[in-house]
Amino acid sequence: MTMASSKKKLEGLVAATITPMTENGEINFSVIGQYVDYLVEEQGVKSIFVNGTTGEGLSLSISERRQVAEEWVTKGRNKLDQVVIHVGALSLKESQELAKHAAEIGADGIAVIAPFFLKPWNKDVLINFLKEVAAAAPALPFYYYHIPALTGIKIRAEELLDGIQDKIPTFQGLKFSDTDLLDFGQCVDQNQQRQFAFLFGVDEQLLSALVMGATGAVGSTYNYLGKKANQMLEAFEQKDFSSALNYQFCIQRFINFVVKLAKGCKAEPAKGRDT
Template sequence: MMIRDKRRTLALHSEAFVHQYLMFSIKILAERKSVTEEWVKAAKSTKQHVMVQVGGCPLPDVLELAKHAEQVGVDSILCLPELYFKPSTPHELINYLKIVGEAAPKTPLLYYHIPAWTGVNINMANFLNESVGKIPTFHGIKYTSNDLDGGAAALRANDGKYALLAAAFTLGFDSAIATTLNILPQYSVQILNAINDSNVEEARAIQNKLTAASSVITKNGAWVPTMKVAMNLITPINVGLARPPLQNLTTELSNEMQNSLKAEAVL
């Protein structure tokens, strides 16, 4: 889900979804820049909102990626916290994001709150309250956590001037960021269409199909390596294998996934 400032609403250009390009430190800078450039080119015809994640590497590299993202014309920038010298207070996180924002002063900046991966679990309500007026380009956060109490508190931050976007079309939202869109986009589109037609039962049935397929994909490994195998099996795009230190599936486990996806009528 994302939390954004209502005063600075981001334009979501696709019909239903924002393309969020998440890149982490396994890719070298030149590769990250190259892929960003290609997505910006592609979005000129697809009319998607391109949000590029620039964090996950040393600060000088983060700043270089932020500058590059603005130069090539991305719609917004998403940034992880410093991952080695981890911030432990809202003040430290604000200072870090202010530096990143100054590298791309014309591009909306969002903070990527995903404590299960980063180990940075600063109270987001306190951060949002303290950040007001301190980061000129700051537009909100991407909240990825099972701490719903923390999410609710963030929703009330800054006197309720933030809005919460959840991937729950039944609540009236028509935009989502979901990794499964890379693999099975038709299910999410069908869910949205069913909700728009007030057909909740059909939406639930399609959601069950998507959940079952996701369970098959992630059964025998971490999300990134298994997602790559699934994309190679289901889509016409060969994305190759994951890089070290991630561990790829064995041939046997890849074949098991293929057979299970056939059983779920995905292939």
């Protein structure tokens, strides 16, 4: 048994954290402690996903990513259940450096997206990349972060997962940020022993993914809609599907409102890296 497999399973809501910035585009480390307290006390969210899409990890320098990861781990100690660090990068060396660093600072897991510029042309090439990153942190649970709309890599997650633990012994689960519920369902279905975490990443459709077997969810909206989403999880658990659906509709209305608001906004420079 690897050390990774003895770890507690990542489940429930996981907030994909925003990286707080100052007006000058520097990282505002000073608010991370309060941010942790807010998630735990106000939203009931006890696990986080750092430096992912929401955290703009790929727009930060390697040094910034290391510092951000360290700050979340430090401030989350004894408060958060799990801190997973996204360590994906175009450079294998950088990704390995970040994976090693995540292990050194005591993170609970690492996640990796597919390299998206010179793209892996088939499943085996992608697996080899992921395997090399995972090997840099052999004691940490490893999650594959599937987000084809942003990476442009259309290799189905179901195909990738087939036999993955033989190649990546620390493989612990999938963060699935896509609307293809056939692919998602087939990932769950092929995992007969139920040992992996299946974390859905399209917050507005989480209820459908719960039906399909999601064991948890990673998303941006759990930063501020965590309480509502937790109520939905609770209703689903109690088999109160009509209440669960009402919560999902409420979340959808909110997300739709935010999306429309964002479309109507002119990008303001220097608040974040991706505006």
